[in-house]
Amino acid sequence: MFFKQHLLYFVLAYVFLGLLVLTHIVVPKVRAQTVNNLSSETASYQGLQADEFMKTWLILGPIPVFDGEPNPQDQETQKKAFATDFLTKHGGEKGIQPKPGLTHRAGEKEYQWLLVHSKSDIVDLVEIYGKKEFVVAYAWAEIDMPEAKAALLGVGSDDGVKVWLNGELVHENWIGRPVQKDDDLVPANLKKGKNQLLLKVQNQQLDWGFACRVLGSEALEGKLISAAGRGSLDDLELLLSRGVNVNAKNKYGVTALHSAKMGGYEDTVKFLLSKGADPNVEMPSEEQLIEAIFKEVIKGASPGAAVLVAQNGNILFKTGYGYANLEHHVPITPETKFRIGSITKQFTAAAILQLQEQDKLSVNDKLSKFIPDYPRGDEVTIHHLLTHTSGIHSYTSKPDFLKTVTVEVKPEELIESFKNDKFDFNPGEKWLYNNSGYFLLGYIIEKVSGESYADYLKKHLFEPLSMNDTGVHHWSAILEHEAAGYSYENGKFQKALNWDMSRAGGAGALYSTVDDLYRWNEAVFNGKVLSESSLKAAFTPVTLNDGSKANALGDGGYGYGWMFSEIRGLKEIAHGGGLNGFSTYLTRYPEQNFTVVVLTNCLPPPPDPGSLNAQDIAQIYLWKQMKSRESFATNTAVESSVYDAYVGRYGYPQGAILMVTKEGDRLFAQLTGQPKFEIFPRSETEFFWKVVDAQITFVKNENGEVTHAIHRQGGQEFEAPKLKEEVPANVDPAVYDAYVGQYDYGQFGIATVTKEGDHLFAQLAGQPRFEIFPRSETEFFLKVVEAQVTFVKNDEGKVVKAILHQGSVEIEGTKIK
Template structure:
C-alpha cells in the first residue's frame, strides 16, 4: 500500500511539473497571466499564480488573488433560483409575470426560459449605447427598464440565444421572492455555507484586499482595461472570487450543502441545444452552465469575460476533475483561457497538446498577399474579409475591427492581439481556396467566396 501511495504521489508530481512548464510557456507568450487550480478526486494537483495581479505596483498573482468572474456568476444565480424552488417560493416553469407583473410579455416568458437563454429578451450588453453608459452606476430596476421595453427577438422557447438580460431578470426575481438583496442572498445562502470567504459581488467603492487589476494586451504591451461600474453586470456577471474559493464551490456541487441531488441533476441536465452534432456529442445548455463531451468524457463548464478579465471553470464529473483558470487579461484574448483549460485536461488525461510558443514575424514579399485577398465563409453569414494595404495584410470579420496578420511563412500568419493563427491554402489557380483558422486548440476551415 505504501508503494502504491508513493507511485501515486510521484505521478501527481510529474503531472504538476508538466502543467507548470506549460503554464510558464503560456506566460511567456504574454497572452496569459492569472491563477490556476487543477484537482482530481479531492486532491489539488496544482494551485498557483502566474504573472502580475498589479503591474504598476509589481504585485504577483497568487492562489489568493481575487478576480472578477464575469459570467461564471450565472452558475450562482441559477443555484439561488433552484434553492428558492426547493423552498417552495417559486417554480422554474412559472411565468415571470407571477413575480414581476409589470414586465412586458411576462406571461410568455418562464423562469426556465431565462435560465437556459431561450427567452428571446435582447442582450443589453450588445446595445450600441452600452460602452458609453457602462461607466455610470445604474439601479437594478433602471437596468431592466433599458431592455424590457425592447421587442423580443423570437418567441420564448423557440431557440437558444445567449443573453445577459435574462440573468438580470433572474436577479430581480431572487430579490423579490427572498426579500434579500442579490449580494446578501449569495452571502447567506451560498457563500457562507461553502466557507467561500474570499468571494462576493464586486463594488468599486469597497477596499478589497488582494484584488487583481484588469488589463488589455495590445499585441506589444499591457494597458489598463476600460472602466465598468459593477452595477451593470448584476447577477449575470458581477462576482469576484479566487481559485481556492471556486474549488470549494465546485466541490460543494458534489454534496447537498447548497443544492439537493434533484436540483443538481436539474442544473446539469441538457435543456436546450447550442450546437448539435451527428454523433450526439454537441453542446447543450443546462441551468447556468454548458454540457458537452470532451476527450470522450462528460464536461460541464462555464466561462466569463468582463473588462480586463477572462475566466473558465471546467468540471469532468465522472473523473471528479476540476480545472479553474482565472486571468486578469481582457476577454478580447479570452481564447487562451479556453485553450489553457483544454490543454491542462489533455495533460491530465494523457491526450495530445501543443506547448505554446512565442511567434516571430518574418520578412515576406508583399506580392504574395495578393493570392490571399478575398472573402472567406466559415458558416452561413459568418464571413472573414482579407485585405491588403500598404504592403500589409489584414483580416476582418463582419461587424468587427480589422486585425493585422503577421507572416511566419509564406502561408502561415499569426495575430498579436489574440492567440490565433491563419494558414492559407492555394489551389491550381494561384489563389487561396480556403483558410484554416487555428484558435483555442481548434482548427476550422473558411472557404473562399470570391
C-alpha cells in the first residue's frame, strides 16, 4: 500500500478447489470436520466461546456481480450489487432462515445453501468455490445464548462486508482488502435465546473469504492498546463503552496509556486519564517493548529478522528472531548475513565520492565520458545517476526482468539490455527511483578505479572499517551464517526467487549483518568515510532543473544514496532495500546519534499481524523528544454536503492519482492500484484514514474553490493538486471497433483493447483493465492515472499502432491482432 512506507505488509493467497455444477444449481465441494458447541445438522451454536472463531456456517454463492464480462472500474455496478438484496424470495437479508440443501434462485441460476466446516479460522471462499472474481456470498449462523450479552464481534473480510444481527444491519464496510482477523469491530447485542447472524461478503478480485468471532477480554484489551497507539478516539470510545478495562496490560506489560504516550497523542492521553487510566503503572523497558513487536510478528517456524539499536556509539539492543534456514532449523542471530538490496546504494555513492576526492572523476562528468555510445550520454551526469534524476528507464521496471534475474550476467551485457530504452523524462526534469542509474555507477567505479566493483568496496570501504561480514554476493561463494530468502505464497513459506546478484550490481548486490551496518553508520556520520564537503553533498536533497526540490518518496528528499525525512519532528537519514526474499532498513537520527538496523528474510511476508518498522523502534527510544500529534475522532457535526467540493482527482507522486468520491453521506479515497477506503472528517477540511496513520487537508482559494490537498503521513507531507476534470468528447462508439485488438509493446508486454457497449477498455498483460475515454476520435485518456493513448492509422485507414503517453514517456505498441 502506498501509505505503508517502510512497513512489511502482506499478500494473502489461497489454494482453491474446482467448481461442480449440477444442472443450474451451484454445489461446491468442501471438506467437513467436527466442531464443538454446535449442531452438526446446521450452523447452530449453543452460546459462543470468547475468542473462538466461528468456523461453521451455512453459505450461499457465488452470485455474480456483473451480468456479462466484469469491469473492475465499474464501481457503480459493484456498489449496486452490494446494496442489492439477493435473498428476497426467501425472507430477504433481514429474515432469511436457511437450511442445508435449500436452493435459492438469483438471476438465471439456482444456488444451494451449503453447510461448511472450515478447518482454519478464516473461511476461505476460494477453497469452496474456486477462484471467482466480482461475486457475492452469504454466510448464516444461529447462536442460542443462555443469557443476553453486549458483545463485540471481530470481523475480517476480503473484500466488502455487511453484517445483520436478528434482521438489523449492524455493520457495513465497502472496501477492498485481504482478510485480516478482527479488522472491523462490530457491536453485537445478543439476546437471550436464538440469534440469527448473516454476513454478506462481496469479492472484487483475487482472494475471497472472511473471519468472525466474539472478542474476549484479552483480544479486546489488545484492541484498546492498539487503538491508543493509533490515536483512534472513536475505537477507544466504543471499547470502553463495552466495559474493557482501561488499565489492562498486554502480556508484555503495555497499557493503553503507555501506547498513547509513545505515539505522541496527547489528547488521547487526556481522554484515557479522564476514564481512569493509572499514570503510575510503570512502562516496560525499551528492550521489552522491542521484544513485544518482534515476537508478535515472528511466530513459530518462520523466517525472521535481525535487529540492532544503538545510540552515542553504544549498542542498546541486538538480537535475532525466527529462522535463517527453515529446512535445517538454523536460527537467525546478529551474525546472520542478509542480502541488503538497495542499502547498497549508500556504498556505491560513497565510492563515487571517494573517487571524486581522488580527482579521478567529478559528479559533473557526463555519462558519455565512460560509455561513449550511450544514447543521450552527453545530457546525463553522474549527479543525475546518483540522485535518480537521469530519466533513464529503470531496468528492474521492465516486465520481463524477473524472467532473467536468476541468470548471471556481465555488466556490459546488462547495460546493453537497457541503454537503448527511451528515457522516462529529460535529465534533471523529474525524480524517479532508478536502479539503472546505480548499476551504471557500479560500472563507472570499475572503469575509473581499474578494480572490480567488489574489490574496490572491499579494499576502500569494508577492510578499513573492519566490516568483515559484508561483500558483493556471488552465487559461487559459500557464506557462513547466510540467511535464505523466503516468500509467503499459497498459505505457506517457500524459497523465494533466487536472484543472481550480478543482476543488481551497484544498485543492490551487497550482503551484510546488523553489526557491520552499524559500523558503517558510525563511520559515515563520524567523518571516517568521506570528507566534510563530500558528506554535505551526499546529504543535500536534490533540486530539479527549475530549482524546485525533487518530490522524492512523498515529500522526502534524496541526495547521493541517502534519503531524508522528518519523523515527528526528528530528522531521519536512511535507506531501505527489498528484493525477493529480503526486506531491509538502515536509519540514522543524526541529531540523536541514533541508529536502527532491521534485516528480514521474507518478502512477501505472511498476512499482516503487525509490522517490523524501524521507525516504530525509534519511537520506543525517542518518543519523549518527538513532537506530539493530533488524535483521530470523527466530527459528527460536519455536514456531508461539504464533501461535494472535494470530489475529484488529485495528482500524487510518480503519476498516481487519488480519486475522491462521495457515496451517500460518506467520503472515500482511492489511490491508483489500491483499494478504496473511507476517510473521516476531523473538521470541514481535515480528514483521516482509519486503516493507516495518514491525513488529508483540502485547501480552497479565495473564491472557495478547492485547489489542492495536503497529504500527511509518517511525519512527512506533500501537496497534491486537484486535477481538472476532462469531459470526454462526443465520439460515435462505432469508431471504437477499429481499435479493438492486441498491441505489442515489446519489453512491456501485450496490451489488449476491448469494447463493451459504448465503452472502450485497455489492459496491459498482468495489470488491471482500465476504461479509456475519448479526447478525439484517435486520442484517449485515462482517469486513474495521468496517461493518454493515441491510435495511429496508415494511409489505408487501418489502425497499425497505439502510442502510450505518460509524463514525458512515449511507448509505441504495434497492432498484432
